Amino acid sequence: MRIIKQPSNNNNHHFAFPLEADGIIYVRQSSLAQQQNNIHSFEMQTEQFVQYFRAKGCTGNITIIADDEAMSGTLEIYERPGMSRMVSLIEREGGVRLGWIGAVHVNRLTRDPWLITPGSLMKICHEHNVWVATLRMDFNFKDDYCQRVFMLEAQESARHLEWMKIVLGGGKKAASARGYYDSRPVAPGYIVDRTDLKRKKYMVYPPHAEVTLWLARRFVELDFSIHYLCQEIDAMPYLYPAFEDWVDKKTISRFELKPIEDGPYAGCYKPTRSGIESILTNPANIGWWIPIEGEIVESNHPGILPEDIFWLIFKKISTHDLRGNRVKPERVTRYGKVDGLLKKRLENEKGWPFYAMYSAGVPCYKAMQYRGLQYAHGLVVPVEDIDPVFQERLFFHLRNWTGCDDWEEQISLKEQAEINRRQQIQKLINQARSDREETLDILTDRTIPKTAQMKVDLANKCKGLEERIAKFERDFEITPGQELADEKIQYRIYTLLPDLLEKWERLHFEEQLLFVNSLVHRVVVNHPAPSYLSMEIHWKRADWGVDITYNIRRDFTHTTNWSEEDDLLLAELYPTTTTLECF
Known part of the structure; x- marks a missing residue:
């Protein structure tokens, strides 16, 4: 146990807690389950905590910040909206109106194992004369003793979290970091070697490995067409055969694919399109292991695919890199090459997206959705049937748009929040660099005696x-987020009115698409009758609401036309009845 003795000459008693100043109570519970179930904890951190400060003698206004409920204390300051707002208030009003922030424990504020967050928070409070008050102690960072105790409690909060992780699953993560099997789904082509139960690893299962190798080679032969590959597999009764009897049941139960349940091929496996893409881009196929936490382990187990083939496929179709960051595959062309204003916003009543493409030489929107290994095709609508109707409603709103009185101010506030976020990150970068330099100096200073374990700890730090x-x-x-980007574009549109309406057709299509996407959330097309469509336009602007347009006549259709009786009935009901009631 580490004990910091309060010095006899400590001056903390000369500092009086700012009872008359305003304060902030910061509330945080670590998960959604805790937020929903630990009601008493929330009450203790809010109403009861307010009473605690009132009983202490605080007379100023007390603000409760509970924006970070169900968020981890290991997140950075800028990743927690409540913490970011609190830091901004400290920097803006600390020492003037704001005098203290309260949290039931230091671990509500931070659980950062590298002490960058507590160090940064302590520095900000020190510079702006703001106290941190917990149930155990009031921290005034003008006092050295308070600084040391705060950092010690922050360090112990992080250590306790790490200890809990170890108790609740740290052994599994530690094994995973060394390349050992960690109970995740088993990749096709492998089984788990359980000869040494403490060092379980992937081993090649030839009946499945041969299939995975064929899958990769065939994909290359088909010029990387996942569509044609899926067509071939769809024509097969199964792709991977059932496991042989000698394979242990634990491995089978953890296999990544679901077996066919009925019929003569029960127990065999036939993956979906997404399953095939996952198999082809899994680095386990070249002997690489991605642990639950930590760095990738190369040459961890025998590979199935040649590395050149694997990386060629990976770059063509993978939607994420090996660290989980989203990337655009080389071969993907999204939404089609036809110019349609709604190519990124149009969907049918089932939620299927429409793709802009040519159909019989006509620019069309075509609804498509993958079902297993094949596309399911839906409604095909000419662009000229949809875009003019949409554009009419768009222009109606633009002509009647009054904008917002405080629009510039709202955008300015959001831009300032983004500036604050970047400033907070830069401060953390500076703090981390300073800590690293200090640690490195200690590690390399030969005049400071160090044990082997101390050297390891310093190097790890x-x-x-x-x-x-x-x-x-x-x-x-x-x-910045899409919402702010949309709002900036909307403001730009507003400043261009009314000239924009007159010059719309002269704009580049890409600019038209940019404007439309900033204003439209989604457009839903229904097909209530053979030659008619209805359209719902869900605008991003709440004041524009939702436009519902019925009875869009289709000029390009391969379906049966209505009879004369249908047309007469429509003419009779149209003035007073909605399409849904008619049909």
């Missing part, structure tokens, strides 16, 4: 800080 710095730098480069 440097490594951890370098990883955090890399994460901060990646997050620093992240662009």
Whole structure:
């Protein structure tokens, strides 16, 4: 146990808690389950905590910030909206109106194992004369003793979390980090070697490995066409045969694919399109192991695929890199090449997306959805049947648009929040770099005696800080959210009115598409009758609501036309009855 003795000459008693100043109570529970079930914990952190400060003698206004409910204390300051708002208030009003922030324990504020978050928070509070108050102690960071105790409690909070992770699954993660099997689904082509129960690893299962190798080679032969590959597999009774009797039941139960349940091929396996893509892009096929946490382990087990073939396929179709970051595959062309204003927003009543493409030489929207290994095809609608109707409603709203009185102010506030986020990240980068340099100096200073374990600990700390710095730098480069981007484009549209309406046809299609996507959430097309469509336009602007347009006549259709009786009935009911009631 580590004990920090309060010095006899401590001056903390000379600092009076700012009872008359305003304060902030910061509330956080770590998961959604805790938020829903630990009602008493929430009450203790809010109403009862307010009473605690009132009983203490606090007379100022008390603000409760509970934006970070169900969020982990290991997240960075800028990743928690409540914490970000609190830091902004400290920087803006600390020492003037705001005098203290309260949390039931230091672990509500942070569980950062590298102490970057508590160090940064302590520095901000120190610079702006803001106290941190917990049930155990009031921290005034002008006092050295308070600084040391706060950092110690922050460190112990992080250690306790790590200890709980070890108790609840740390052994599995530790084994996974060394390349041993960790109970996740078993990749096709492998089974688990359980000869040594403490060191379980993948081993090649030839009956399935041969299939995986054929799958990769055939995909290349088909010029990387996942569509044609799925067609071939769909014509087969199964892809992977049932496991042989000697394979252990645990491996079979953890196999990645679901078996065919009935018929002569029960027990065999036939993956869906997404399953095939997952198999082809799984780095386990070249002997690489991606642990639950930690770095990739190369040459961990025997590979099935030649590396050149694997990486060729991976770059063509993988939607994520090996660290889980989303990427665009080389071969993907999204939404089609036909110019349709709604090519990224149109869907049918089932939620199937429409793709812009040619059908019989006509620019069309075509609803398609993958079902297993094949596309299911839906409604085909000419672009000229949809876009003019949509454009009419768009222009109606643009002509009657009054904008917002405080639009510039709202955008300015959101832009300032983004600036604050980047500033917070930059401060964390600076703090982490400083900590790394200090740790590295201690590690390399030969005048400071160090045991072998101390050297290992210092080296691990440097490594951890370098990883955090890399994460901060990646997050620093992240662009603002789509909502803010849409609002900026909407403001740009508003400033161009009314000239925009007159010059719309002269705009490049890409710019028209940019404007439409900033205003439209989705457009749903229904097909209530052979030659008629209905359309629901869900606008992103709440004041525009939802437009519902019935009875869009289709000029291009391969279906049967209505009879004369149908047309007469429609003419009679049209003025007072909706399409849904008619049909």
